[in-house]
Amino acid sequence: MSERYHPGDRVRTSTVDPDHHTRLPHYARGKSGTVIGSDGVHPLADLSAQGIEQPQQVYLVRFSAQELFGQGDHTVTLSLWEDYLGDE
Amino acid sequence: MSDDHDDSPIAARVRELEAILEEKGLLDARELDQVLEAFAHKASPANGFRVVARAWVDDGFKARLLENANEALPELGLSMxxxxxxxxxxxxxxxxxxxxxxxxxxxxxxPLSLLGPSPTWYKSPAYRSKVVSHPREVLAQFGLTLPESTEIQVWDANAESRYMVLPRRPANTEDLTEAELAAKVTRNGLIGTAAV
Known part of the structure; x- marks a missing residue:
């Protein structure tokens, strides 16, 4: 499976708040971060919860606390499926 | 919050689901018990302590562990x-x-297999919400005050991956054996809420 994003790429997370299960936490929606690596290919959790198995690339994406919370000097890294991400 | 979740609504719901799955022949209770027992017996923070001690004494292992932990763990007879x-x-x-x-x-x-069952506070809404937004304050509550110059990196295990922290080797431990080093490590050190 070819990877759309690579380490160093800037990405922005989806702002969609779906009715179904998702693994994009609320605090990380609509935020800009940097891809720091691949996190393997796994069935997209949103579809798995609906009984559909669709493997998709997952990325490690790092966000600054400033971007996520408007304060703080730390970073937070999450594992995000490609569907959650768009170009910045 | 209690450590005993047997009376919680979720425990009751799990029991009901288990009963229905058994009734429909989709689940073999003995098979489930065997898997849970095997897992619970092997899951211990002592595993994580061994991994850390080995990484402290063996730079090659440490490099392999940080590069691909799943491939390095079998060197100690462990796996995820x-x-x-x-x-x-x-x-x-x-x-x-x-x-x-x-x-x-x-x-x-x-990562239960390396850290054992998780502490109650790890599952609490207070820890889960506050450590991402105010890690310095949360760590201070655990008695860990970091210099302002230390960068804090929070890792949210929100999807398929699990994390374990490799703490810094304490000073003046050059003469200790690997087993003695392993005894220095704590469960909270593997989570990052203690220095070691």
Missing amino acids: GGGLQVQRLHVVENTAQVHNVIVCTLCSCY
Whole structure:
């Protein structure tokens, strides 16, 4: 499976708040971060919860606390499926 | 919050689901018990302590562990396959400049096989919400005050991967054996809420 994003790429997370299960936490929606690596290919959790198995690339994406919370000097890294991400 | 969840609504719901699945022949209770027992017996923080001690004394192992933890664990007879599926593990290293701390903001994902059952506070909404936004304050509540110059990296185990922190080796431990070093490590050190 070819990877759309690579380490160093800037990405922005989806702002969609779906009715179904998702693994994009609320605090990380609509935020800009940097891809720091691949996190393997796994069935997209949103579809798995609906009984559909669709493997998709997952990325490690790092966000600054400033971007996520408007304060703080730390970073937070999450594992995000490609569907959650768009170009910045 | 109590350590005993047997009377919680979720425990009751799980019991009901288990009964229905058994009734429909979709689940074999003995098989489930065997998997859970095997997993629970092997899941211990002593495993994580061994991994850390080996990484402290063997730079080659440490490099392999940080590069691909799932491939390095079998060198110590360990794996992330104790549960129903093999989980991806990332080991993140504390240095003089960087301190790591792990959380699962969505539920309570945790590398049980290496850290044992998770502490109640790890599953609490208070820890899960506050450590991502105010890690310095949360760590201070655990008695860990970091210099302002130390960068804190929080890792949210929100999807398929699990994390374990590789703490810094304490000073003046040059003469200790690997087993003695392992005894220095704490469960909270592997989560990142203690220095070691």
